[in-house]
Amino acid sequence: MTKIEKDILRYLELIERRVYIIEHSGIDWLPEYQDEMVQIDKEIAQLRDVLGMEKSPGSGNFPGKN
Numbered sequence: 001m002t003k004i005e006k007d008i009l010r011y012l013e014l015i016e017r018r019v020y021i022i023e024h025s026g027i028d029w030l031p032e033y034q035d036e037m038v039q040i041d042k043e044i045a046q047l048r049d050v051l052g053m054e055k056s057p058g059s060g061n062f063p064g065k066n
Contacts, residue, residue: 004051007047007050007051008051010043010047011044011047011048011051014040014043014044014047015044017036017040018037018040018041018044021033021036021037021040
């Protein structure tokens with residue numbers, strides 16, 4: 001597996017975990033989720049830089065978009 005493939009897989013894993021935490025942010029919320037979310041957001045930002053992604057896919061500068 002190439003580095004870019006590993007980075008993409010890691011990015012998707014982080015997004016999946018982030019969505020899980022958000023979905024369980026009501027009565028199932030655990031205090032440690034806050035620290036985890038901060039760490040996830042930092043790593044997602046780093047991977048976006050590595051992968052050449054903008055924060056918002058609608059910005060027009062997104063991989064695979066012309």
